[in-house]
Amino acid sequence: MSVVISPFFHKASFTLSYVVHCQETLECAIIDPALDFDMYAGKLDNTFAEQLIDFVEAHSLKVKWIMETHAHADHVTAATYLKNKLGGKTACGSQVTSVQRTFKTLFNLPEFVDDGSQFDVLVNENDELVLGNSSFKVLETPGHTPDSVTYVINDKAFIGDTLFMPDSGTARCDFPDGSAAELYTSIQKIYALGDDTTLYMCHDYQPNQRDLAYCCTVAEQKCNNTHVFSGITAEDYAKIRENRDNSLKVPRLIYPALQLNIRAGQLPPPEASGQYFLKTPLTGVEHLALKN
Numbered sequence: 001m002s003v004v005i006s007p008f009f010h011k012a013s014f015t016l017s018y019v020v021h022c023q024e025t026l027e028c029a030i031i032d033p034a035l036d037f038d039m040y041a042g043k044l045d046n047t048f049a050e051q052l053i054d055f056v057e058a059h060s061l062k063v064k065w066i067m068e069t070h071a072h073a074d075h076v077t078a079a080t081y082l083k084n085k086l087g088g089k090t091a092c093g094s095q096v097t098s099v100q101r102t103f104k105t106l107f108n109l110p111e112f113v114d115d116g117s118q119f120d121v122l123v124n125e126n127d128e129l130v131l132g133n134s135s136f137k138v139l140e141t142p143g144h145t146p147d148s149v150t151y152v153i154n155d156k157a158f159i160g161d162t163l164f165m166p167d168s169g170t171a172r173c174d175f176p177d178g179s180a181a182e183l184y185t186s187i188q189k190i191y192a193l194g195d196d197t198t199l200y201m202c203h204d205y206q207p208n209q210r211d212l213a214y215c216c217t218v219a220e221q222k223c224n225n226t227h228v229f230s231g232i233t234a235e236d237y238a239k240i241r242e243n244r245d246n247s248l249k250v251p252r253l254i255y256p257a258l259q260l261n262i263r264a265g266q267l268p269p270p271e272a273s274g275q276y277f278l279k280t281p282l283t284g285v286e287h288l289a290l291k292n
C-alpha cells in the first residue's frame with residue numbers, strides 16, 4: 001500500500017505542488033497545482049502545469065483527485081486546467097464557502113454562487129478520499145485561512161499553509177477569518193499525528209538562499225520550528241505570529257489569485273466585448289480626497 005510522492009517547485013510563488021500516486025493501481029492525486037500568472041501582463045500560462053501533465057502521462061497515471069489545501073492568495077490554481085486536460089475530481093475544504101462569501105462581498109460579485117459548487121467535492125474532518133489501495137484522511141486545520149485542510153495518507157501529511165520548514169516557522173494568520181490561536185490548535189493536531197509522520201510543505205521560501213526543502217518529520221518540527229516548538233503556549237505563539245503579521249505586506253497576487261481560486265481556477269464571466277478582466281479594490285481613495 002505504498003504511495004509515491006513527487007514534488008514540483010513553482011519558483012515564481014515558492015509553492016510546492018505534489019503528485020501522489022499509488023504504485024499498485026497508478027491512480028494519482030495532484031495537490032495544490034499552480035498556474036503561471038504574469039500580473040503585469042495579465043497573462044495566464046501553463047508552463048508549470050504542463051510539467052505536471054508530462055509527469056502524469058510519462059508514468060501512465062490516472063488522475064483521481066485534484067486537491068487544494070486551501071484557497072491560495074499567492075498563486076493561481078491550475079485545478080480546472082488540469083481537470084480539463086487529465087480528468088479527476090477537484091476537492092477542497094468545505095469552509096471554502098466562507099472564503100467565497102468574503103471575496104464575493106469584497107469584489108462585489110452579485111452573480112457569484114458562494115456554495116462551493118465550483119469544486120466537485122467539499123471535504124470535512126475525518127472524510128476519506130480513496131486513492132488506489134490507500135486513502136487520504138482529512139483534518140481540518142484552519143488558522144491561515146478558514147478553509148485550510150491537511151490531507152493524511154499512511155504516515156505522510158500534506159499540511160498546506162500551517163507550518164513551513166522549521167527555519168521558516170508558520171504561515172501568516174492575517175487574512176480574512178485567519179486566527180493565530182486557531183492555527184496553534186491546528187498545529188497541535190498535526191503534531192498529534194506522531195513524531196515519525198512526514199509533513200509536506202506547501203511553500204519553501206529558501207531563507208538565506210539555502211537549498212530547497214519541502215518535507216520533514218513531526219519530531220523535527222517540534223524540536224526546531226522557530227514559532228511552534230515543544231512547550232510554547234498558544235498565547236506566546238499568537239504574540240509572535242501577530243507581531244510578524246503586522247510587518248508583512250499584502251501578497252502580490254492576492255486579488256487576482258482569489259478571484260480565480262474561489263472558482264477552482266475557472267475564469268470570471270467575460271465582459272460584453274468578450275474580454276476577461278480581474279478587479280482590484282482600491283483603498284486610500286478617501287484619504288486622497290479622490291472620491292467622485
Ligand SMILES: [Fe+2]
Nearest residue numbers: 071072073161
Ligand atoms: Fe496560503
